[in-house]
Amino acid sequence: KNEVEQSPQNLTAQEGEFITINCSYSVGISALHWLQQHPGGGIVSLFMLSSGKKKHGRLIATINIQEKHSSLHITASHPRDSAVYICAVGTYNTDKLIFGTGTRLQVFP
Amino acid sequence: NAGVTQTPKFQVLKTGQSMTLQCAQDMNHEYMSWYRQDPGMGLRLIHYSVGAGITDQGEVPNGYNVSRSTTEDFPLRLLSAAPSQTSVYFCASSQVTGLAGANVLTFGAGSRLTVL
Numbered sequence: 001k002n003e004v005e006q007s008p009q010n011l012t013a014q015e016g017e018f019i020t021i022n023c024s025y026s027v028g029i030s031a032l033h034w035l036q037q038h039p040g041g042g043i044v045s046l047f048m049l050s051s052g053k054k055k056h057g058r059l060i061a062t063i064n065i066q067e068k069h070s071s072l073h074i075t076a077s078h079p080r081d082s083a084v085y086i087c088a089v090g091t092y093n094t095d096k097l098i099f100g101t102g103t104r105l106q107v108f109p
Numbered sequence: 110n111a112g113v114t115q116t117p118k119f120q121v122l123k124t125g126q127s128m129t130l131q132c133a134q135d136m137n138h139e140y141m142s143w144y145r146q147d148p149g150m151g152l153r154l155i156h157y158s159v160g161a162g163i164t165d166q167g168e169v170p171n172g173y174n175v176s177r178s179t180t181e182d183f184p185l186r187l188l189s190a191a192p193s194q195t196s197v198y199f200c201a202s203s204q205v206t207g208l209a210g211a212n213v214l215t216f217g218a219g220s221r222l223t224v225l
Contacts, residue, residue, distance in 0.1 A: 004151065030211040043199060043216040050211065086151070090210015095140065095159055096167060097210045099151035 006100035028092030115217035132200035141183035
């Protein structure tokens with residue numbers, strides 16, 4: 001079993017829909033990261049959080065430490081949100097990060 | 110603002126050849142790391158460094174060498190390339206306040222390596 005699991009693996013949506021991507025982890029963490037990777041592109045950090053909720057524009061990230069679960073929400077989705085979204089955790093007591101396999105999102109007009 | 114610069118962007122090698130992927134950052138970040146990204150798998154840590162003169166192995170270090178002689182540079186060396194090393198490689202850096210995993214990472218644009 002992977003230490004960081006994301007669901008769904010693939011997601012398609014119509015423009016304007018509300019989107020949720022989930023991340024579950026099984027290790028002790030120092031922080032959880034949400035990253036975005038556009039096709040053929042580099043990787044950009046969206047959020048880093050260790051508790052509660054963060055919001056940036058149409059993106060919201062939440063984390064429940066007790067349940068070892070995080071969600072990334074996109075409100076009013078747009079075709080430019082089409083990308084792979086990656087969850088990663090900073091492991092407790094080490095300097096290493098463990099990555100999920102990513103969720104591929106396609107938003108159609 | 111250059112951020113993290115990786116070179117080359119693309120490289121084709123023959124089995125047994127050696128090469129170096131370059132990574133440089135201009136943000137005075139202590140932490141630097143190399144990952145490989147393969148289809149269907151998450152990013153996997155190859156090697157990392159928490160400061161000049163300090164390196165450590167990640168999840169998949171075999172076949173790769175690193176050094177950190179300066180804060181800015183963290184080259185990744187493939188000693189004798191194998192087809193299994195065909196992948197996209199990313200370099201990333203961050204400040205280190207406490208654990209490196211609790212700091213925002215800045216990634217390079219990636220280097221696509223094909224080993225024939």
